[in-house]
Amino acid sequence: MTVKLSNEFIEQSTMLLKNKNIEELNKILKVKTGLINFFETYNEYVKFKEILNLRSENSEKDRDMGDFQTPKQLTDKICEHLFNIGINPLFLIEPTCGTGNFVISALEYFPKLKYIYCIEIQEEYEWYFKLNLLCKSFEQPINIDIEFHKDNIFTHRFSNKFLRLLNKSSEHNLILGNPPWVTNTELSVLNSDNIPLKSNIKGHKGIEAITGKGNFDIAEYIIIQMVKKFSKYKGKIAMLCKTSVIKNIVKDIDKLNMRLSNIKSLQIDTKKEFNINADAALFLADLGYDREKYCTVSSLYQPNHKYNIFGWIDNKFVSDTESYKKYKFLDGKSEFIWRQGVKHDATKIMVLKENAKGLHINGLNEIVKIEDNCLYPFIKSSDLKERIIKACNKKVIITQASLKDDTNKIALKYPKLWNYLLKHSEYLDNRKSIIYKNRPRFSIFGIGDYAFKPYRVAISGFYKIPIFSLIFPINDKPVMLDDTCYYLSFNKFEDAFFTWILFNTTEIKNFLRSIVFLKSKRPYTKEKLMRINLANLLDTLSFEEISRFYQKNLRKFLFYDFSKENFLKYKSEKFPKVKSLLHYI
Numbered sequence: 001m002t003v004k005l006s007n008e009f010i011e012q013s014t015m016l017l018k019n020k021n022i023e024e025l026n027k028i029l030k031v032k033t034g035l036i037n038f039f040e041t042y043n044e045y046v047k048f049k050e051i052l053n054l055r056s057e058n059s060e061k062d063r064d065m066g067d068f069q070t071p072k073q074l075t076d077k078i079c080e081h082l083f084n085i086g087i088n089p090l091f092l093i094e095p096t097c098g099t100g101n102f103v104i105s106a107l108e109y110f111p112k113l114k115y116i117y118c119i120e121i122q123e124e125y126e127w128y129f130k131l132n133l134l135c136k137s138f139e140q141p142i143n144i145d146i147e148f149h150k151d152n153i154f155t156h157r158f159s160n161k162f163l164r165l166l167n168k169s170s171e172h173n174l175i176l177g178n179p180p181w182v183t184n185t186e187l188s189v190l191n192s193d194n195i196p197l198k199s200n201i202k203g204h205k206g207i208e209a210i211t212g213k214g215n216f217d218i219a220e221y222i223i224i225q226m227v228k229k230f231s232k233y234k235g236k237i238a239m240l241c242k243t244s245v246i247k248n249i250v251k252d253i254d255k256l257n258m259r260l261s262n263i264k265s266l267q268i269d270t271k272k273e274f275n276i277n278a279d280a281a282l283f284l285a286d287l288g289y290d291r292e293k294y295c296t297v298s299s300l301y302q303p304n305h306k307y308n309i310f311g312w313i314d315n316k317f318v319s320d321t322e323s324y325k326k327y328k329f330l331d332g333k334s335e336f337i338w339r340q341g342v343k344h345d346a347t348k349i350m351v352l353k354e355n356a357k358g359l360h361i362n363g364l365n366e367i368v369k370i371e372d373n374c375l376y377p378f379i380k381s382s383d384l385k386e387r388i389i390k391a392c393n394k395k396v397i398i399t400q401a402s403l404k405d406d407t408n409k410i411a412l413k414y415p416k417l418w419n420y421l422l423k424h425s426e427y428l429d430n431r432k433s434i435i436y437k438n439r440p441r442f443s444i445f446g447i448g449d450y451a452f453k454p455y456r457v458a459i460s461g462f463y464k465i466p467i468f469s470l471i472f473p474i475n476d477k478p479v480m481l482d483d484t485c486y487y488l489s490f491n492k493f494e495d496a497f498f499t500w501i502l503f504n505t506t507e508i509k510n511f512l513r514s515i516v517f518l519k520s521k522r523p524y525t526k527e528k529l530m531r532i533n534l535a536n537l538l539d540t541l542s543f544e545e546i547s548r549f550y551q552k553n554l555r556k557f558l559f560y561d562f563s564k565e566n567f568l569k570y571k572s573e574k575f576p577k578v579k580s581l582l583h584y585i
Contacts, residue, residue, distance in 0.1 A: 022039050022041070022042055022045060025038065025039060025045065026038050026039060029134075032134070032137045032142070033130075033133040033134055033136075033137045033142050033146065034116075034133070034142040034143070034144045034145055034146040035130065035133055035146045035148060036145060036146065036147050036148070037148075038130060047127065048127055048130065048131075051127045051128075051131065052131070069098050069099055069101070070098070070101050070102060070178045070240065070273075071101065071273060071274070072101045072104070072105065073273075074268070074273045075101040075102045075104070075105035076105045076108070076109070077300065077301075078102075078105070078176075078238065078240075078282055078300070079102075079105040079106055079108070079109035079110065079176075080109055081266075081300065081303060082109070082110075082174070082176075082236070082238060082284075083109045083110065085303075087110075087172075087174060087236055087238075088110050088111065088112045088113075089110060089112065089113060089171070089172055089173050089174035089235065089236070090112055090113065090114050090115070090169060090171035090172070090173065091113075091114070091115045091116075091117070091165065091166060091169065091171070091173040091174070091235075092106050092110070092113060092115070092116045092117070092173070092174050092175075092176060093116075093117045093173065093174070093175045093176070093226070093230070094116065094117070094118045094119070094175075094176055094177045095119050095153045095175070095177055095179065095222055095226060096119065096120065096121075096153060096177050096178070096179045096180065096222065097118040097119065097120045097125075097129055097148075097177065098120060098122075098125050098129070098178070099125055099128040099129050099132055100118075100128070100129035100132040100133060101132070102176050102177055102178065103116055103118060103129070103132075103133070103146070104132055104133075104136050106174075106176065107136060107140075107142060107144070108140075110174075112171075113144055114144050114145070115144060115145050115146075115147070115162070115165060116144060116145070116146045116147070117147050117149075117158070117159075117162050118146065118147065118148045118149070119148075119149050119151055119153050119156055120148070120149075120150060120151075121150065121151065121152050121153070123150065126148070126150050129148070130148075133146070147159065147161075147162060153179075153222055153225075154221070154222075154225075158229070166230075166233055170234075172234050172235045172236065173230065173233055173234070173235035173236075173287075174235060174236050174237075174238065175226050175230060175235065175236070175237040175238070175239070175287075176237075176238050176239070177239055177240070178239070178240040178241075179218060179219040179222040179223065179239060179240075179241065180218045180219060181217065181218075181219060181241065181242055181278065181280070182217070182218055183217055183218065217241070217242060217244070217245050217248075219239065219241040219242065219245050220241070220245045220248055220249065222239075223237070223239050223241065223245065223249060223283065224249065224256060224258070226239075227258045227259070227260060227287065228256075228257075228258065230287060230288075231258065231259040231260075231287045231288050232288060233287065233288055234287065234288045234289075235286075235287045235288065236284065236285070236286060236287060237260075237283070237284070237285050237287055238282055238283070238284045239282070239283045240268070240280060240281075240282055240283075241280060241281070241283055242278060242279060242280050242281075243265060243267065243279045243280060243281050243519055244279070244517075244519070244520060244521075245283070246263075246265045246281060246283045246295060247310070247517055247520075249283070250263060250293065250294065250295045250310065250311050250312075250317075251317050253291060253293050253312075254291075254293065254312075258291070259287065259288055259289065259290075259291055260285045260286065260287065260291060260292065261285065261286045261289045261290055261291060261292040262284075262285060262286040262289075262292065263283075263284070263285040263292060263294065263295040263296070263311075264282075264283075264284040264285070264295065264296050264297075264298065265281040265282075265283060265284075265295050265296070265297045265298075266281050266282040266284060266298055266299060266300040266303055267279075267280070267281040267297065267298070267299050267300065267307075268280055268281060268282065268299075268300050268301075269301075279519045281297075281300070282300055292311075293311050293312035294309050294310065294311025294312060294313070294321060295309065295310055295311050296309050297309065297310065308320045308321075308322070308323075309321045309322070310517070313325070313328075314328065316328070316331055316515075316531075317515075318514055318515045319513070319514060319515055319516055319517045319518075320513070320514045323510065323513065323514035324511075324514040324515065326510070326514075327507060327510050327511035327514055329536050329540070330507065330508065330511040330532060330533055330536055330537055331511070331515070331531050331533065332531065332532075332533030332535075332536060333530065333531070333533060334529065334530045334531070334532050334533065334534070335533070335534055335535060335574065335575060336488045336499070336534075337450070337488075337530075338486050338487070338488060338526045338529040338530055339446065339448075339450055339451070339486065339487055339488070339489065339526075340446050340483050340485070340486055340526060341446050341480065341481030341482045341483045341484065341485040341486075341487065342378075342396060342398070342444055342445070342446040342447060342451070342480050342481065342482060342483060343435075343444060343445040343446045343482075343483040344396070344397075344444045344445075345431045345432070345433055345436075346424075346427045346428050346431060347363055348362060348363030348364055348427060349362060349363065349364075349397075349421075349424045349427045349428060350396055350397045350444075351363065351378060351394055351395070351396050351397075352368055352375070352394065352395045352396070352397070353393060353394055353395075354393050354394070354395065360375070360395065364424075368420060369416060370397070370414070370416040370417040370420050371414040371416055371417055373414065374397055374398055374399070374410075374414050374417045375395040375396070375397060375398075376395060376396055376398050376477050376478065376479070376480045377392050377394070377395060377473075377474040377475070377477055377478075377479040377480065378392065378394040378395050378396035378479070378480050378481070378482070379392050379394065379471070379479060379480075379481055379482070379485075380394075380481070380482045380484065380485070381460035381461060381462050381463075381482065381484040381485055382460075384458055384459065384460040384463070384467060384469050384485060385463075385467065386469060386557075387467070387468075387469055387470065387504075387554065387557040387558070388469065388470050388472075388557050388558050389469050389470070389471045389472065389479070390472045390474065391474060392474060392479065396480050397417065398444070398447065398480065399417075399421070399442045399443065399444055400440070400443060400444055400447050401447065401448075401449075401452070402447060402448050402449070403439075403443070403445070403447065403448070405440065406440055407440040407441055407442045407443060408440070408441070410442070421442050425441075425442075428441075428442050429441070445483075446483055450489045451478065451480065451489065452478050453478060453489035453490055453491050454472075454473040454478050454490075454491065454493075455470070455471065455472065455473070455489065455490040455491070455492070455493055455495070455496035456469075456470075456471040456478075456479060456481070456487045456488065456489050456490070456496065457469070457470060457471070457487060457488045457490075457496055457499050457500045457503060458471055458481055458485050458486065458487035458488075459485070459486055459487075459503075459524055459529070460484065460485055460524070461484050461485065461486060461522040461523070461524045461525060462484060462521075462522060462523070462524075463523075463524075464518045464523065466508075466509050466512050466513075466524060468500060468503040468504050469500075470496060470497065470500040470558065471487070484522070486524065486525070486526055486529055494562070494566055494569075494570055495570060495573075495574065497558075497560060497562070498562075498566075498567060498570045498571075499534075499574075500554075501546060501549070501550050501554060502534050502537060502538075502546070503532075503534075504553065504554060505537065505541075505546075505549060506549075507537055507540070507541075508532060508537065511532065512524070512528065512532070515528055515531065516528055534575065535575045535577060535578050538571060538575055538578050539578060543564050543567050543568070546567070547567075
């Protein structure tokens with residue numbers, strides 16, 4: 001945040017503030033800046049003079065609040081765009097005004113503006129906001145009322161005066177701003193006060209709330225609260241935020257009973273504007289009208305060039321409505337259960353690498369000698385780049401065969417492993433996730449009968465391009481995956497082989513592209529994969545088409561001479577409800 005002060009401005013401001021009482025100063029400053037009660041106390045007056053005397057700001061410490069003060073050229077660009085599409089509000093609400101660049105731009109671009117309501121929690125920003133206003137007042141008259149509150153937006157009560165003005169007005173309002181791009185969990189780590197009292201705003205229950213779905217962006221919370229508070233008034237909301245926030249708002253629009261329509265995501269270049277790498281956009285929508293459950297994506301710099309539309313179609317949430325229409329026949333319920341890999345949260349202890357001498361080395365660079373029965377081949381998401389996996393150089397310690405297993409039995413059955421776990425118990429006993437609470441000591445998750453079947457078809461949750469890998473057992477042991485991977489497991493090779501072919505077809509990949517959000521941290525999730533209905537795919541493909549696809553696209557990775565009889569047997573066993581077998585014969 002930078003407020004550049006000319007020598008002339010400093011001299012004029014110093015004279016303005018000289019030898020006057022607070023009441024007199026507030027009257028003068030109200031006329032000049034529009035700000036109601038520029039100073040609440042004499043101490044504030046003294047503080048402001050100190051800041052003014054510094055002549056320049058010397059910040060660089062705004063990690064708390066997770067904020068990026070919006071550069072003036074960007075606030076100008078946004079306000080110019082809003083005005084060009086017919087937005088010219090009478091009332092403006094800025095729930096996290098920071099140093100005030102949005103307010104200054106609004107003064108320049110919205111001629112009908114009569115009242116601005118601002119909230120900011122950080123004291124330092126308050127003074128730079130007021131300094132910005134004072135600077136602006138020397139450039140142009142500010143003939144509006146500005147109501148400022150130093151307060152926490154999560155507990156703030158809007159003034160009765162302002163709400164009465166809104167109730168009396170039939171004019172459209174504008175909620176404008178750039179709320180913090182940080183999650184409630186991250187703010188908790190920072191011990192910030194700028195955090196909602198209730199973190200699980202979407203009502204996630206059980207394991208979902210525990211393992212991360214209760215975590216959300218502060219910007220998302222603020223936008224939701226603004227929409228709920230002001231949707232009874234006609235108006236617009238325009239907020240900078242991460243694109244994931246916009247996706248979540250559209251996804252939860254019914255669940256949270258939000259009245260939004262004409263929703264747009266105008267993407268910005270965060271490297272250019274903030275010198276950071278993030279996917280962000282201007283969230284723009286109408287308040288107080290009928291509910292629309294889709295969002296048009298374009299660029300702030302080329303708003304008329306539409307990229308795509310995402311949202312709800314036929315009660316399904318999709319990332320590209322046009323593409324989805326072509327492949328929606330595949331949307332249903334998976335015949336298979338997708339599993340997530342092993343979760344242990346102690347990589348340094350539980351994952352071992354095999355060196356050139358065949359020794360097992362843990363993450364502490366220690367040689368580990370434990371019973372081989374407890375060690376399984378192990379691959380991570382980064383290993384799932386290959387179509388066929390038959391080897392790996394890592395192993396993982398498996399302490400349970402099912403979630404209910406009593407791990408104390410390890411002491412008798414595998415004493416070397418037990419001693420190893422005890423030696424490194426500080427890593428395992430202090431795992432932060434609440435999922436380990438009231439569980440057996442040294443327990444893991446993502447384990448069950450399914451984990452010990454020999455063959456797998458797997459996908460990384462992270463990659464943008466969906467690659468389904470066929471994984472063979474290694475040294476007669478099933479391969480375990482980490483918890484960023486998703487997989488299906490099979491006892492028979494042919495079941496895994498044919499399933500692998502089907503998931504690599506163009507139809508499945510195009511369907512996935514129409515429902516996943518590639519800019520998400522983890523585009524591919526169990527929720528998305530469980531929507532793939534292979535039976536419907538089989539209704540559209542003949543054996544000859546599947547065979548040709550394999551020969552052209554997958555045979556180079558794995559040669560297997562299969563017959564129509566092999567395939568029909570697989571299909572009848574795994575998909576008994578497919579409409580007809582006639583076109584395969």
